[in-house]
Amino acid sequence: MADAVTLPLRERKIDVFFAVVFSAFVVTSCISDLLPTVGVDFSHPGGNFFVRSNYWYAHDADPLFMHPPDWMRIVTGLSAFVYMPFYIVLVVALITGRNWIQLFAVIYATMIVTLTGIVVFGVEFFGEAAMRTGNPTKFLAFNLPYVLIPLLLLVRMRKPSPFTRRF
Template identity: 85%
Template sequence: MNLPLRDRKIDVFFAVLFSAFTITSLISDLLPTVGVDFSQPSDNFFVNSNYWYAHDADQLFMHPPDWMRIVTGLSAFVYMPFYVVLVFALLSGKNWIQLPSVIYATMIVTLTGVVVFGVEFFGDPAMRTGNPAKFLAFNLPYVLVPLLLLIRMRAPKPFTRRF
């Protein structure tokens, strides 16, 4: 028998974070995937939000190579729908979300944690931000939260126990 949601406060915490990730996937990852230019300030809120982030923290994001557009495309078209399903499963205590959560966390750690962070810190110097602290402040939560979710989902029937 699963614990009621009021006894699984960590799941409420994850539901709030992944709801926010849904919005950020829609705003920030969809635009570079479909080729919207945000290399200059704009009157459009979404374009300007991406410009502000990319200008201050992530030059790679401002001028994404093809492989980066694939990474943002995964976020916009695969992770974003998963976030909606994940939030539902967390709030309703659906244990079937365990395996998809593990797959998702592994993909995030590999694509964001290894590839994107690797390029930022060890790749082409022209693509680095020059401000690793801002890059980490914006991007580290997108790797740490999935790792925490992976820890949360490690036990069989994760919603039957407190975390």
């Protein structure tokens, strides 16, 4: 039977990339998803940095985000309270090469593609938000990475033991 050896991080450059990106996702979950979830009003540019940042994004790219319906607050709540802790665990697992993260990464990527890629994008482009003013190019520039990166992670996790080499 062949022994499996975890590859050192320096040989898994894609995992370094994912660790950096998902570390940034921790920050964006705190800044952009927590505020609408807990009901912070950012319909005006005043307030602190986080309120101004969310106002700028919502005003320029995503008007639905400025006054989120209940379903969207559930989606942002998932990001703030479920995905954010997962990102922290994922980053640690990527850096240390823990194969047990594979199933959880697949579940996460599937949820993101379904909720963000289908539901949120669908409503933004074809539903109630499509009637509001917004810039679809800016919306895609801000949000497409949040779907593409999980899809790339899904591809990364396709092997039975993604962090090991068999001898």
